[in-house]
Amino acid sequence: MGARMRAHDWSASPLGAPETWPQALSSVVSLMLGSRFPMFAAWGPELGFLYNDAYAEILGDKHPAALGRRFRDIWHEIWDAITPYVTSAMAGEATWAENLPLTMNRRGYDERTYFTFSYSPIRDEAAIVRGMFCACTETTAKVKAEEALRASEARASGVLEGMGEGFMLLDHDFRILQMNAEGFRLEERLPDQVVGRSHWEVYPGSEFMPIGQMYLRAMQERIPLTLEHRYVWPDGHAAWLEVRAYPHPEGLALFYRDVTERREREDELREAEARFQAIANSIDQMVWSTRADGYHDYYNQRWYDFTGVTPGSTDGEEWEDIVHPEDRERTWKVWGESLATGEPYRIEYRLRHHSGQYRWTLGRALPMRDGAGLITRWFGTCTDIQDIVEAREVLARSREELEALVAERTADRDRMWRLSTDIMLVARYDATIEAVNPAWTSLLGWGERDLVGGAFMDLVHPDDVAATLAEVGKLSEGLTTLRFVNRYRHKDGSYRWLSWTAVPAENLIHAVGRDITAEKEAAQALADTEEALRQSQKMEAVGQLTGGIAHDFNNLLTGITGSLELMQTRMSQGRLTDLDRYMAAAQGASKRAAALTHRLLAFSRRQTLDPKPTDVNALIHGMEELIRRTVGPSVHIEVVGSAGLWSALVDSSQLENALLNLCINARDAMPDGGRITVETANRWLDDRIARERDMSVGQYLSLCVTDTGTGMTPDVIAKAFEPFFTTKPIGQGTGLGLSMIYGFVRQSGGQVRIYSEVGQGTTVCLYLPRHHGDAPGSERMPDLAGAPRAERGETVLVIDDEPSIRMLVTEVLEDLGYTAIEAADGPSGLRVLQSDARIDLLVTDVGLPGGMNGRQVADAARVTRPDLKVLFITGYAENAAVGNGYLDCGMQVLTKPFAMEALASRIRDLIEARPVRSGREPERDQ
Template sequence: MNEVGPAAQAPGSDDLEDLFENAPCGYISALANGRIAKVNRTFAVWTAYEAEHLVGRRFLDFLTIAGKIYYETHFAPLLRMQGFFNEVALDLVCADGTTLPVLANAVVRRDGAGGIRFIRVTVFNASDRRRYERELLEARRTAEQASLALQDFNAMLEARVAERSRALDRAWRLSPDLLMIAGSDGVLSAVNGAWADLLGWEASELVGQRFEVFTHPEDLAATQAVFAGIVEAPLTRPYEGRLRHSDGSYRWFAWTGAFEDGQVYATGRHTTAEHEQAAVLAQAEDALRQAQKMEAVGQLTGGLAHDFNNLLAGISGSLELMQTRMSQGRLSDLDRYMNAAQGAAKRAAALTHRLLAFSRRQTLDPKPTDVNRLVAGMEEMIRRTVGPGIHIEVVGASGPWPAFIDLPQLENALLNLCINARDAMPEGGRITIETANKWLDDRAAHEHDLPPGQFLSLCVTDTGTGMTPDVIARAFDPFFTTKPTGQGTGLGLSMIYGFARQSGGQVRIYSEVGQGTTMCLYLPRHYGSVDAEGALLAHPAVLRAEQDATVLVVDDEPTVRMLVTDVLEELGYTAIEAADSGAGLRVLQSNVRIDLLVTDVGLPGGMNGRQMADAGRLARPGLKVLFITGYAENAAVGNGLLEPGMQVLTKPFAIDALASRIRNLIPG
């Protein structure tokens, strides 16, 4: 039987159609999804709606709020479970806003496979009942007749109430979800049997207790807020929280509820399995990500071993050949071998430097820098690096603020960003390098994860393939790369990010797939001037000292102590050596004259070089200190927060640079 329209009616059904349309009760035929397919004229007249306006809507849409809640929590579930529902009292909202009390019966019609074909709802006008009650009152003149009629009517009502109570009790007992009734103070007044099945608590252990007693401590504040909100409006969007099982563990439940007649009525669906499945998936993703990182680490370490072995071969081979030539008295080739050894040593230092930049523990030497001048000085090198297929455009800010930054590190970051931009444009394109002054207010600073203030931005924009949101979210993760295996370790952007954050700045990505990418470095503004040559000054000529001075050298590496001592002797100074921080501090606390302390940062002896220098300054205020450090000890030095009279020189260093620093630090 098709309930949708007249086309499905059998020939000769005019009488049946007339009976259907003009019956003294309302008829509604609804589809399985609850949408009305057909109504009779009686129901349309009662509600003052046109039949065409009713078709396609839900019977639920014409109920009061209380009726909607009852329909969702009791009427619809019980109807689906047992296939029928007898005379439930509801209030319909008519087109003019008035309400009409009705009694509704419902029955489900299924096909051979058990699927719902349609739902037939019969609606009786309860106004007739009230009219019937008035007639009974008027009939009290005949006491016997009125009494009998009233008894019969009461019996009918009691039967209906009893049937309704039995139906509600069945729904309460058979529900697989947690059902509860609680006062506005959160004290439980009734619970169903699912509490014992899912949480192990009997009703006697729950009734009279506040729900907070069983709520997970981490969810308590949110649950209290949601419970208070139910009093104001029904909770239709499920809220998930955890309840304590009798064995002490916790289970997840998704709650909906409503407040009526001073009580909160709520239903909780068990969702622990869903959370456990989500946790398993998250663990699997983490395991996969870790495996990918370990694979990248393996590639990285293999490549490093290869590079360092090559460099060490060049250094050791050059030294051996120098020794051989010197023993033979052949001095003509020494310069060539010296240059080869020094070149390999510098490349090894650069490789170590890049690795420690990636780890964000490099020692920075920030100076006031004109970034426009830096970009202009690098423009030709960038053009040669990216190749002729890429057009380079430079847009420099007018009157850019100086940045307090490590110049070589910024050059390296800019070059790497341009190389990444080139790789994103295999068919060629355009790279735009742009500087700008940025003033970040509280909102903008929060979005950029920076303190409010003034910053200089250095942005590199390409017209390449762009990035997806997922790639942007992981772009700065160590070892993450979208390049094929063997063509990238995923260190480049992480190194740039580490450098920017260590410098008090930030890196941000703006990208659209197929449109290109903009990578922006935000660098703190320097309130001061920049020297005419940029930020770096040439080492002055090193002259022999004109007066005596004593320098304390503290380093646990004998070779380094030997080199520093030899430089001091060349300069005409007296050197005192110490191999650890304890010995160095004893010298500093003695009466021996010390004009300068030259110390490593990573030292044995119970304290690092910075701690030893600070302790020594207690006995010798104003003592000049030169830290000679590997990149990894920058945190101990203080990330550039050095006191007056302290300087840093990173290992490995040029001998003339060491001599120049020593000469400039010693008074006189």
């Protein structure tokens, strides 16, 4: 452009020769020519036009004639649009415009263009504005591209909103950025409940976990994805959705639609297909179908059973090979005529049977037509008529031969009718008797004259009428009766048991009845004998149990009463030195009596448990030495405690007793010595394993005892948990051990399973539900002398029908400084509770006389004393009475017999506990 300026004739330009230009203009021109950006300058009153090479491209055909001309003459078509900017620049104010639309004519036609530019004033040495300078950029392509993009997005948005399927756009963090109208319609939720929120927050549920993994894979690997899944919305309605996922710059685009109707139609189609298959395979005929052109593409199972060919081997025209060679030409001709005319197909021909012989069959087919009458398929059957063909041959014999044959067969039938010891009956469906054979007289005493014309229902036992009418109904529907049993009245008034076989005819029932009265009576006698034997065995087992219990209790009572008598004698004699020994003997006997009671309750599976969080590994460790001493030196004990074992909520005393019993059983199974392994582990049972073990799905810890002994047969395993069942000799086992263990574990919410192999050993596993929380350390029984004492005025109400217990509890309370109030039954105790007396704690037996048990008294008292603390004391398994294993807050239970130290500690703990809150808490919080 510099060379062009130097060669240009400036004589006609309002700018004059370049050497006359002022310094300000020359500086601007120098700057402009050295730049690669489009620039121009306009100078003087007439705004003479100067520009650089980059701007020449914008001028188009106006270049190079535009050099030195008036600015207005060059861009006269846009002058009105740019005049405000020019005026402002010449007034000394810089101006700026972005993407200004201008209609230019620079190539012989008008075109819409866009420019971003700035106009700056140019001042001379006197600081007077003499011209202006412009730096500009043509943005036509950019603006049109943006307009096209917006138009495309608008079209896309319109398409999305007009789609008949839902659309959802997810970002890379699975937030919902966009959803179309159909998506909101399917959701039935407002936009602010969906858009902007996480996909997993809008669609919670475990069923979306695998779907989310597939979405993530499609997003990461940039691959499309198509799937169908059933979704249940939060309001409960469900639908099958077909989802197509496509990678998108934002993340993932999902297109989905409700395909519930299609799925239902597909299910209906599959169900219809299954029904068709079931029907086709249930009938005696061979069923087949072809396309409209006669191509065979379906046979039912009866076809393959009859012919013995492999599936698919007779498709198309291959079925011709199993047609008898003499019948093939005729068969093809008839079939071809039906295909050509659409007339029904019917032919008799011989097919090769799977035995290798040919049998006559009847082939029939009908065409299926569409709404226009065009044939779409053929459905046909083949029926084995070999017997019919042979019968025709028989009928074709001479009349004499046929009559002789008929007479012979009739005679055979008549002989069977007369001589049969089973009763035979021909009757109508309304029960009217048409014919009976002579056996009715010998079996039931009724003659033919007594029965024909009457109703056989008149002879049916009243208790069997409904079942008999139902069976007649089945016969009327064409169903055959096999071994239907009912009772018919003998002429002497007694009843006989009959087993019937009957077949339906067009209007008649043909039936044969066999007398099974003797069989019925023998079966009943056998059942009565077996029941008597079972009762005898039960009574013998109960006798053995009660005899042993009576023996143990008598020994224990002798120890208690004898010790008390000696204590009384020594005290009357003033000899106090041996009292401690007698007291220890009495206490020891009473503790053994309590243990015996607990074992009996465990046997009955109704003991009152005291479940607490228990560290089973620590429990085993504490018992290990006792177990070793119990099983003896010939048995090696190995303990395998799982690291990180969960705690269990169980009665630790019962669990110790169960473990010791299992180890003793294991020892008895190894008379020559062996190994016992005690093992613990954490178990997570899924649906399949839980079903196999008859347990609920969840987390458990297992305690397993394994021996290397004689093992158990499946029959023994099946009976092992039954009360009184034992394989030990008489006098060496009561059959209660495993039964008590089973009762304790089941009552604790767990399960017991036995795994054994004869000669290899046995494993017994206790599965106990996991307790979420840590097991506390062992608690030391407090000393009564050091038990915390009552605060001033604290009062305890004691309700128990046993005077000795009331006396003992009251004395303990008074020794500790409490005021004690006694009541002998529920109503009298409730009257105290409904008075104004101060009561800080209620101590009550569960089983009480007077029409109210302890739980009822406590519930009634809490109507007026909602914060009342309650301690239940019971010697029975009264879980139901105290709330089916659940106690209200502020309630605890203490099982008799109990130590006085435990009673004192429990009383203080309850009184000092936080105030009673509403609701219920498990009994394990005692």
